[in-house]
Amino acid sequence: MAVLAETRRVTKRFGTFRAVDAVDLAVASGEVVGLLGSNGAGKTTLIRLVLGLLRPSGGDVRLFGALPSMSTRRRVGYVPQTLGLYDDMTVLENWSFTSAAFGSERPVLPESIRDSKDELVGNLPLGLQRRVAFAVAFSHEPELLVLDEPTSGVGPLSRARLWQDIRESTEHGTGVLVTTHNMEEAEQCDRLVVMVDGRVAAGGTVADVIGSRTVVQVTCDDWRKAFAVLDEEGLIVQVESGALRVPGSPGQLGEILARHKIAATVATVPANLEEAFVSVVRNGIHR
Amino acid sequence: MTWGLELARVRFGTRTALDGVSLVAAPATVSVVIGGDGAGKSTLLRALVGLVGLSSGASRRPPKSEIGYIPATAGLYVDLTVEENLAFSGGAYGVTGREFAHRSDELLERIGLAGARDRLGGQLSGGMQRKLAVAMSLLHRPALLVLDEPTTGVDPVSRSELWRLISGAAAAGAAVVATTTYVSEAYRASTVTLLDQGRPIATGAPSEIVEAVPGKMGVVRSAAQPRGLSWRWGTTWRLWSPSGVLPEGVEPVQPDFEDAVIIACLADERAV
Numbered sequence: 001m002a003v004l005a006e007t008r009r010v011t012k013r014f015g016t017f018r019a020v021d022a023v024d025l026a027v028a029s030g031e032v033v034g035l036l037g038s039n040g041a042g043k044t045t046l047i048r049l050v051l052g053l054l055r056p057s058g059g060d061v062r063l064f065g066a067l068p069s070m071s072t073r074r075r076v077g078y079v080p081q082t083l084g085l086y087d088d089m090t091v092l093e094n095w096s097f098t099s100a101a102f103g104s105e106r107p108v109l110p111e112s113i114r115d116s117k118d119e120l121v122g123n124l125p126l127g128l129q130r131r132v133a134f135a136v137a138f139s140h141e142p143e144l145l146v147l148d149e150p151t152s153g154v155g156p157l158s159r160a161r162l163w164q165d166i167r168e169s170t171e172h173g174t175g176v177l178v179t180t181h182n183m184e185e186a187e188q189c190d191r192l193v194v195m196v197d198g199r200v201a202a203g204g205t206v207a208d209v210i211g212s213r214t215v216v217q218v219t220c221d222d223w224r225k226a227f228a229v230l231d232e233e234g235l236i237v238q239v240e241s242g243a244l245r246v247p248g249s250p251g252q253l254g255e256i257l258a259r260h261k262i263a264a265t266v267a268t269v270p271a272n273l274e275e276a277f278v279s280v281v282r283n284g285i286h287r
Numbered sequence: 288m289t290w291g292l293e294l295a296r297v298r299f300g301t302r303t304a305l306d307g308v309s310l311v312a313a314p315a316t317v318s319v320v321i322g323g324d325g326a327g328k329s330t331l332l333r334a335l336v337g338l339v340g341l342s343s344g345a346s347r348r349p350p351k352s353e354i355g356y357i358p359a360t361a362g363l364y365v366d367l368t369v370e371e372n373l374a375f376s377g378g379a380y381g382v383t384g385r386e387f388a389h390r391s392d393e394l395l396e397r398i399g400l401a402g403a404r405d406r407l408g409g410q411l412s413g414g415m416q417r418k419l420a421v422a423m424s425l426l427h428r429p430a431l432l433v434l435d436e437p438t439t440g441v442d443p444v445s446r447s448e449l450w451r452l453i454s455g456a457a458a459a460g461a462a463v464v465a466t467t468t469y470v471s472e473a474y475r476a477s478t479v480t481l482l483d484q485g486r487p488i489a490t491g492a493p494s495e496i497v498e499a500v501p502g503k504m505g506v507v508r509s510a511a512q513p514r515g516l517s518w519r520w521g522t523t524w525r526l527w528s529p530s531g532v533l534p535e536g537v538e539p540v541q542p543d544f545e546d547a548v549i550i551a552c553l554a555d556e557r558a559v
Contacts, residue, residue, distance in 0.1 A: 126324035155323015157552035
């Protein structure tokens with residue numbers, strides 16, 4: 001598969017702060033790469049470097065084999081977190097404006113937004129606004145799609161439909177780079193890149209990122225008491241389906257619970273993606 | 288004492304924002320309300336805490352002094368410091384003096400802001416702002432804690448810390464009701480209400496909602512969308528047959544909770 005976007009040890013400094021620090025990233029034709037990271041980890045800065053909206057302080061960025069420029073921008077569709085639509089223009093006007101800017105006169109509005117073509121974008125519900133932003137970004141048939149938190153605040157069915165659009169475009173060879181805080185969404189990506197403090201801290205498939213990480217599952221009659229005791233120890237305890245899930249060793253947790261005379265079953269279970277992600281971020285960078 | 292809504296209906300002019308929703312908020316439990324933008328989640332919470340009136344149905348809640356509530360958009364003052372925000376909340380709920388000092392120290396320690404008392408609310412990151420807002424709502428140890436999308440747009444690390452606070456309040460005996468757009472957060476709840484256009488389209492424990500899925504679901508590995516009620520998951524399609532008859536060659540698969548939620552939405556869409 002052809003590599004569409006590539007960074008080699010790309011770095012972006014703002015003053016002395018390294019927002020992006022020697023990051024290698026590649027997005028190939030037909031794949032969905034999920035970019036994960038806490039707020040402030042450098043995801044949006046990396047996206048802006050890839051798009052050519054920022055110049056790197058060091059390292060290389062290649063878009064379709066060349067430096068990012070106006071002519072590469074034409075081949076990229078970008079949906080920023082803020083959607084990038086004009087609230088005081090109608091759906092049709094937004095669509096026509098972007099089509100004209102990209103020099104791709106396409107008079108046919110996609111069916112998904114045709115019903116609301118004369119509505120002001122600012123008056124539409126958020127889910128529909130996102131569909132419009134997607135349609136506008138797809139309008140010039142981009143080879144690379146860059147989506148910054150595309151489904152924040154969107155309901156389950158609307159989210160499934162946006163992903164349907166994403167996958168339809170990859171089947172035609174488009175490559176997709178998408179950031180998300182939603183782990184169900186991250187699980188649908190072909191590959192993940194996890195950033196911590198401007199660096200790549202983990203990557204690969206979902207299984208690669210989870211690796212051999214485990215959490216301890218605590219099951220007992222009185223979850224409230226067990227929660228209070230473990231929480232008091234400073235552990236980040238999560239309640240899930242009536243059981244407690246805690247990072248740590250079963251021996252250590254068993255000892256704490258025994259000390260407080262709480263009868264509980266303690267077992268090591270594989271971490272889920274969210275727990276693995278939290279662990280990667282908390283433990284910083286392992287290379 | 289159990290609080291909640293019973294067949295609550297809310298109208299704004301001719302528009303029905305909430306249409307016969309029931310919800311139980313029991314002490315030491317977490318109830319989660321899932322739905323997209325415009326589903327009626329905020330209206331439901333506002334009806335529960337008494338900020339909007341019902342056109343029919345009933346709302347049971349403790350006195351105002353025993354409720355903690357944060358709306359979806361705010362919950363703190365951006366031009367007050369962390370300490371001032373807490374003090375304001377404390378003043379409003381009668382938590383003052385030594386009790387305030389003790390309680391605010393404890394909460395600031397828990398949300399990792401003990402060293403940032405003098406920072407302005409507006410200077411905090413989104414995740415930190417939400418943690419401070421939840422801490423403010425917990426200051427007076429409310430019997431009913433009502434949180435509108437406490438974790439939307441918040442990264443997973445801050446989200447796990449927020450849920451630690453929320454579960455902690457339930458462990459201490461509060462009845463908690465929270466809304467979310469993240470399906471996975473339902474697992475943190477004992478009961479879930481799925482809302483669409485103001486109507487409840489599924490209710491129960493996550494496992495009950497999965498068990499109640501009618502018909503059968505299968506996985507289809509093809510590029511083209513299969514005929515029938517289907518949606519994308521990764522590179523595959525999920526196909527749901529309400530009658531339980533899947534096309535030949537499609538293996539039935541047990542739906543997970545996310546599937547069950549999407550099926551409930553599809554079923555509802557078909558019925559309307």
